[in-house]
């Protein structure tokens with residue numbers, strides 16, 4: 103990293119932008135030797151193994167969401183980034199396929215919101231999976247003229263639906279958060295020292311091989327004391343983790359299929375970006391393809407569904423970030439606290455509309471996932 107940073111940074115200013123452009127460049131492609139790989143230990147001079155709390159999650163609770171026992175997870179911190187935790191694929195063999203299927207088949211369904219809703223009628227986006235599966239199941243035959251809806255999907259929001267225009271969440275844009283994704287998030291965050299996490303919002307990003315995500319910080323959530331959880335499936339990404347200021351030079355790292363990141367404490371509000379999607383290393387691709395393994399307690403993925411998922415994921419990456427938006431007892435401004443409906447465990451299960459829409463705060467985010475031609479990286 104140090105050598106690359108020195109050469110890229112000539113001219114001094116706006117180090118993050120320059121490094122983003124360096125990794126996004128197509129011709130000639132960038133040298134990836136300075137990208138930290140937690141899995142292989144490459145370029146990892148700042149990587150420090152950490153022990154998580156194995157007692158925080160019972161083995162059967164981990165297995166029920168497709169995770170290995172916590173004592174078997176390989177977790178790392180990164181010098182200079184307190185609160186950042188990287189877990190190298192804690193999933194049981196066979197369980198990633200299940201999560202991939204949920205990201206492609208289940209979560210894009212109504213009442214969840216996706217980019218296609220912005221210019222299509224609800225009836226046309228009613229079943230993105232069904233309309234795409236038929237085509238994706240066919241053997242590839244040259245270049246198809248029209249893309250399936252699944253191939254046009256760029257983001258889905260869950261729970262409190264993020265408003266990309268106002269960069270806010272609000273009380274009246276809420277639908278129940280999927281219980282299975284909450285169970286997964288609750289257990290991972292508990293093992294990382296955050297018991298009681300309430301998954302209230304998620305953004306799923308769907309990247310094609312030429313997609314990128316601009317430099318941003320996730321600060322629209324009203325309570326930043328809870329971690330931001332990030333899960334990745336499919337092709338790999340180069341992830342840039344910067345500093346508290348937009349121009350601070352970032353560290354580049356690979357995020358492979360199954361890898362998990364937790365941004366907490368001082369790392370919760372660091373700038374970050376995804377300049378490039380790269381092919382998954384062979385061994386990671388093989389683990390992902392193992393959809394029938396019996397080690398997972400999750401429902402098996404039917405072969406005909408996996409044919410679609412596998413075809414899609416061969417050229418795509420799905421990232422899921424899960425967020426707690428409100429602190430305990432907190433509500434959106436101008437909305438009475440009594441209107442938040444929580445279950446016995448304190449999870450938000452519903453929201454009565456308050457007097458005003460309560461929009462506040464901002465999520466400084468340049469853009470959602472964009473494809474090569476249309477990317478503005480800041």
Ligand SMILES: O=C(O)CCC(=O)C(=O)O
Nearest residue numbers: 305307320341376421423
């Ligand atoms: O795709 C990723 O790894 C990052 C996604 C992200 O930063 C976001 O959704 O806010």
Ligand SMILES: [Fe+2]
Nearest residue numbers: 318319320374
């Ligand atoms: Fe982000």
